[in-house]
Amino acid sequence: MKIRFFILVAISLIIPQSLVADNHKKESESPKTHYFEASFTSYIPGGEHRAYEIINEYWFPTDKNVGRLAIPLNIIAGEWDHVVLFYRPEGLTDFQANPDKVSRAWEKDVIGRLGEKEFLEIQEEFNGLIAKRTTAVFKLVGDLPKINESYFNLGGKRTPVSILFETYKLGKNTEGFKRVDQFRESTGIKPIMFRSLNGEYDQISIWKLPNEGKNLFDDKSEEMKKFMRSDAMKSYFSLLESSESSIGTIQWKYWEGQSP
DSSP states (O other), rough: OOOOOHHTSSSOOOTTTTTOOOOOOSSOOTTOOOEEEEEEEEEEEOOOOOOEEEEEEHHHHHHHHOOEEEEEEEEEHHHEEEEEEEEETTTTHHHHOEEEETHHHHHHHHHHHHHHHHHHHHHHHHTTTEEEEEEEEEEEEEEEEEGGGGGTTTTTTOEEEEEEEEETTTHHHHHHHHHHHHHHHHHHHEEEEEESSSSSSSSEEEEEEEGGGGGGOTTTTTHHHHTTTSHHTTGGGGEEEEEEEEHHHHHHSOTTTTOO
């Protein structure tokens, strides 16, 4: 579904202030650059419930055991049913040279808990629920939020979010990122944001919905509304090839720095 950016950013949000602007693709790797491998999945009709059962019971507990940070997004409405961003702390160079290193540790752990026969049966069942899947590599804009035990607590309260998948016209991504960063710095509204190194989308941003998603506008957001009417943001729309909106939840019990 193609939408205009202002429909989403007009939502009042409270997001970690530690996430700051970054550039795209051409920067050399540095210690402050955090890379993620994103997995996008659509399930067969009626397969979502069983897929989530397998994920919650088997897959994400294994992520916890091997120390793999996974950011799961359960999609309620949109092209994808499930998007997971897997943190690659080894950096881009090591990840490209040995992409299966973490996967081997992950498989060893789950087989140790289930046994190889049961693991293969569950894996086969899970793969049969998938209608479409693709992957891409992204880097996080800014610093990695502090991660604690609550991030892996799948029994915790789900946080409603709006997820924006953007693709710019050819050669327009640098200018698009500049406009977005200008918006972020001018309004103080800072979603968790990822920018691609490959794949279909140039940018993914995760916006926390205020008041559990019940109220879309904040009376205190006049500065944001003023910025959205500016010439700078009006010119942004012409840079987009497509902008897809999804509504969903994150499974973490806490959003960084806030109460459950």
